[in-house]
Amino acid sequence: MAVPVMWRGTTPHGEDWVLVRRDEGFTLRHGPDEIHIPASGADRISVTRRWWRTTVNVAGVPERAGVLHGLSGDEGRRLEEAVQEALSGSLAAWTERLSTAIETSRRDLRWITEEEVTALLSTRPSIADGEPAVVGHASGAGPLWLTEEGTRRWVRTVNDDVAAAVIQSRRSFFDTVESSPLTDEQARAVVTYDNRVNVIAAAGSGKTSVMVARAAYAVSRELARPEEIVLLAFNKDAATELQTRIQRRFTAAGLPAQGVEATTFHAFGLKIIGQATGRKPTVAPWLTNNDELGILSQIVAELKAADPRFRHAWDWFRLLLFTRPEEDFAEPSAPDAWDPVRRATGYRAMDGTSVKSEGERWVANFLYLHGVTYEYERPYPHDTADAEHRQYHPDFYYPDIDVWHEHWGLDANGNPHPGWTDYLEGVAWKRQLHREHGTTLVETTWAEVMEGDGLSRLEKELVGHGIRLDWDPDRPPVRGVKVVTDADMLRLVRTFMLHVKANSLDRLEVERRLGAGLVRNRRRASIFLDLYWPIHDAWQVRLAAGGYVDFEDMLVQAADHLESGRYVSPYRLVMVDELQDASQARARLTRALVAQPGRHLLAVGDDWQSINRFAGADLSVVTGFHDQFGPGPTVHLTKTFRCHQSITDTAASFVRKNPAQLRKTVVSVHDRPADPAAREGVQLRTVPSAAEVPRAIGDFLTQLRDAIREGVIAAESVSVDVLGRYHQDRGLMPREAPPGIHLAFRTIHSAKGLEADYVVIPNLSAGSYAFPSRIADDSVLALAMTGGDAYPHAEERRLFYVALTRARRGVLLISPEHNPSPFVTELVQDGLVRGVGPRPVATPCPGCRVGVLRPRSGRTGHFWGCSTFPACTYTCNTVPLPGERPSKTMSTARRPPF
Structure with a gap:
């Protein structure tokens, strides 16, 4: 500690005053009183003069205001000089500490971390009168104004110089630490040894090499011991690859690898719980066997059997409320039927009737499931045609009770669609007709049915008029009309559960979110929650009965043990792979691991490849990295070693239309125009029907075989992955592949992280089992998620990007010519694909x-x-x-x- 500097004086009343400056701040004593002011608040001391009297004030300490007053002019000037000298000396001392830290960093080629900068700035004296201090710039670039931002800029410049010097001086290390030399941007990611580093890695940019080299760099420079390093991966295969690479590359570099740990989040969570409690938990067997939907099905069956009200609510939601939850009054969904009698488009109900709106379809389905006989748009029995009006056709007529029913297109405020003129006048005219002719009218509105309890109210009105309702959830729809199945509902429940658990939500918080207006149709969401919580509770009971945990609870419990101190992390360097797949539970566990001082986090991810939202992944963990984990640098890996530039350009142009994603540039290292493969890019072949897909794939494989034989492809064999959106796309595979062609089928989700010479996407259609999937995220998920991506098909677009970027040399898209995926249409419109094959591109x-x-x-x-x-x-x-x-x-x- 520096020797204190002291100034003394005496007040007119004979009291001694003493002003002491130390590095950590100031102390002002007079008589029995003592006030301590930290260095960062030094400008709180001020000396004011009025006439021949002087007063010393300490701002922000009102009870101490005027701590010394009535000093004589000479004594006041003496104290004022002492205060100014103390302030000046404190800033000089702080500047000296900053300069020393920077000189040490340059000498030792050591990165100055955000933690160190924050600690320095916390002791920086405030600068009086708005005059920033000026010091010489250590790099010789001239004076530097030592505001906070100026200090940070100075440190960034020094760190840039240090990084460049380390890369140059240790070039041999970076050339040999992996099987291929690291690029400059990979090496920069390795030496950016800050407390929080976000690495945005393009597909095929060598992120694993960065993580392995980072671990080796830390050990070689004694920044962390092997047992102080952990690498966390999303799945077991990735963790195994990291561990294997660590062992192999450390051995090649002559570094000790024993103790470096590469593991999955889930295995790591089990380890923490075991060490914190002395009892390592067991994961529920239905999760390790991928049978969670089977267990949920059992739970729902038991709840249905035990509670008729639950059974009715389940089927009510499934059949009447599940479909089109995103329906918007201002932008209604597209029609899906054609009525040749009315010669108009419409919406097909379960009984085959084509109605005019989504709201009317909900009403028609309600009537069909209750066995209610109705006629759609039957002519009104009285002549209503005149110079102003056509013959009146009410929406529904119930012949058994002689009751008419109008479903008005009105929102919650009683207003029609902005584009509908004279609509309210028409409503009034129709109501007046019923009054004049004494006919009975039942009314519903779009807002009541789509956002409220309109169907329940309709049920009561019909019963009141004498209709006998016969609810039958098993009543079959007409051919061609699909209904929501129990499996669809179970998938929604499971997804909701994943996010509830990952975000550590309870009933109170979910209800708060419901009340905050996160979903528009609150009644629909309330019905879903009434179904969800009994299932949730039964799930927890099953876990407790077997002494099991599920994956989400495991991560949350592990984070609890870290945050409470029951488990103390020994890791100084934590690295996270595939950050875009992280849930909030994983993010919380990671934060807890690096919460102590002197910890370093490096996370590698690519928001363009975030495709696991159904499994709890939260895109905001990577796009909002610094909000989640704290300030620090972001490093980009822009060079892909996998795809040729033509593939990269097509994939990037397609996916970057999503405005919620990070902007980035991807450059291929294989952009060699002389290489025929560089010109293959993404090709499109159209076929008359799905039955022709195997032949189209076979033709493509034959062309590759011929190209190998003729030397156009400089290889003895090539790999081809057929990537399906669904498992059932496997049925589109040809029976066999020609010699020299290694053919495999994978779903796109399972292909993530893999690559092949060529990729075929065989079923880019717009019908059932379409790509993009027609199963949209249900709006109730907003109650359990931290945020979504409102751009149309945002995650499906990222999934398509992942499929394209699995290919090293070329991609073949296969699409039905008369029913193509909208992705295909978009690529054609944007000129991003080249048509091949005997049939022209539509x-x-x-x-x-x-x-x-x-x-x-x-x-x-x-x-x-x-x-x-x-x-x-x-x-x-x-x-x-x-x-x-x-x-x-x-x-x-x-x-x-x-």
């Missing part, structure tokens, strides 16, 4: 830009219509060229002419 629909134009014929002859009909009713007489505006011969009629 023209994207200018109307919706989602479907493609396909030939049709009707009463007026042949024409072209959109493949998404009836969702889009665009028609034209001739096919426009790409980018061409519809000509006068083209029609954009709402209904096709047949």
